[in-house]
Amino acid sequence: MSRIAFIGLGNMGMPMAVNLRKAGHEIDAFDTVPAALETAKMEGMAIAESAAEAVSDAEFIITMLPNGPIVLKVFDEIVPAARKGAVVIDCSTIDVDSAKKAHEMANAAGLLPLDAPVSGGTGGAVAGTLTFMVGGSKEAFDKAAPILDIMGGKLVHCGDGGAGQSAKICNNMLLAISMIGACESFALAEKLGLSAQAAFDVISTSSGFCWSVNTYCPVPGVGPKSPADNDYKPGFAAELMLKDLGLSQQAAEASGQATPMGAHAKDLYETFLAEGGAGKDFSGIIEFLKTASRS
Numbered sequence: 001m002s003r004i005a006f007i008g009l010g011n012m013g014m015p016m017a018v019n020l021r022k023a024g025h026e027i028d029a030f031d032t033v034p035a036a037l038e039t040a041k042m043e044g045m046a047i048a049e050s051a052a053e054a055v056s057d058a059e060f061i062i063t064m065l066p067n068g069p070i071v072l073k074v075f076d077e078i079v080p081a082a083r084k085g086a087v088v089i090d091c092s093t094i095d096v097d098s099a100k101k102a103h104e105m106a107n108a109a110g111l112l113p114l115d116a117p118v119s120g121g122t123g124g125a126v127a128g129t130l131t132f133m134v135g136g137s138k139e140a141f142d143k144a145a146p147i148l149d150i151m152g153g154k155l156v157h158c159g160d161g162g163a164g165q166s167a168k169i170c171n172n173m174l175l176a177i178s179m180i181g182a183c184e185s186f187a188l189a190e191k192l193g194l195s196a197q198a199a200f201d202v203i204s205t206s207s208g209f210c211w212s213v214n215t216y217c218p219v220p221g222v223g224p225k226s227p228a229d230n231d232y233k234p235g236f237a238a239e240l241m242l243k244d245l246g247l248s249q250q251a252a253e254a255s256g257q258a259t260p261m262g263a264h265a266k267d268l269y270e271t272f273l274a275e276g277g278a279g280k281d282f283s284g285i286i287e288f289l290k291t292a293s294r295s
Contacts, residue, residue: 001025002147005058007051007074008092009036012118013064015125016091016151018043023150030054052081060147061088067243068098075102084110087144091132093117093240095247096162096169097254103136103161112140115161116148117168121235129153133171135163169251172244175212176265176282182212183286186219190290196222218283232284241282242269 001024006017009031017040021027027045030053031037037047048054055061055078063078065071071092082088088106090099090113099115106113114136124130130152134141141157148155158167185208189199200222204214216235217223227235245266252259269277272288 002059003028003057004147005030005048005051005054005061005078006045006064007031007054007062007078008064009033009040010064010066011122012091012125013062014039015122016062016064016130017045019125019128019151020147021045025147025150028054028058051077054078055082055086058082058086060144061086062147063088063090063092065090065092065094067092068094071102072098072105075105079105079109079111082109082111085112087112087114087140087147089114089116089144089148091116091118093168093172093244093247094165096165096251099135099165100162112137112143113161114140114144115164116144117164118152119168119171120152123235124153125151132156133158133164133167135159135161135165135167165247166251169244169248172241173248173259173262173265176241176245176269177261178210178212179216179218179283180265180268180285180289182208182210183218183283183289187286187290212283216283218286227281227283228286232280232287234279234281236282238269238273238277238280238282238284242266242273245269 003026004020005028007030009029017027021044028048029040029045030048030051041047051074063074071090071094088111090102103113114134116132116134118130118132120130128151131154132148132152134157145155158164186199196219216226218228220228227233248262249266272285277284
């Protein structure tokens with residue numbers, strides 16, 4: 001079994017760390033939130049006084065943090081404290097430039113860095129079925145794969161440093177666009193007098209087939225259970241979707257690639273959050289779209 005430092009024990013990080021502990025690995029945990037550390041202690045993890053202390057003896061270091069500046073700040077602390085040859089896996093969803101800077105810092109210190117953002121939400125984190133989109137060297141990926149396998153159902157080595165983040169923001173931009181399209185279709189179907197069940201039965205077996213309908217339908221009472229059946233309590237919060245759309249547009253501007261649908265999706269989620277969508281699942285945008293003016 002391996003010794004693993006886990007830094008960032010939020011809604012995603014905690015169940016990921018718990019799954020590693022259940023698999024028999026030793027976990028040195030650190031978070032700035034005392035309640036998270038209490039939970040980690042109850043789950044059998046060792047509690048470190050600092051991020052640097054957590055990584056000092058670790059073979060693997062996993063971070064799950066809110067944004068790029070925080071990741072780089074934490075890397076400033078942990079990179080000098082980590083032992084050479086340790087594999088550093090950042091599972092945060094951050095901007096590509098910050099991911100590449102984190103790789104440079106870790107490589108310069110003799111560490112093996114990976115950017116490995118995830119897809120699958122809190123449900124996937126609990127179940128250990130996350131998809132990991134991984135950027136970094138093949139050596140680091142191969143060493144990390146047995147650890148990532150415990151937390152995920154699918155691992156994709158996307159390329160060099162930053163490639164994992166690139167894949168994540170492209171995927172989530174498409175997901176946002178797809179969900180808005182699904183919501184508009186069900187809203188229009190309702191206006192036209194179609195039942196949600198009839199609309200689902202047609203779309204889910206026709207050319208409109210997509211994950212946003214078949215797996216995560218934004219209408220309650222049809223299809224597999226989804227946040228729509230729980231008053232849109234977040235599986236993937238609208239705030240997080242807006243964050244990812246912001247990252248996609250930052251990358252689009254930097255690369256010179258036009259993404260008009262992605263840009264419009266970002267505008268719609270900004271308005272949704274400003275008009276009552278805070279704290280709801282990203283599929284809850286259907287409620288906003290039902291009442292939005294055509295103008």
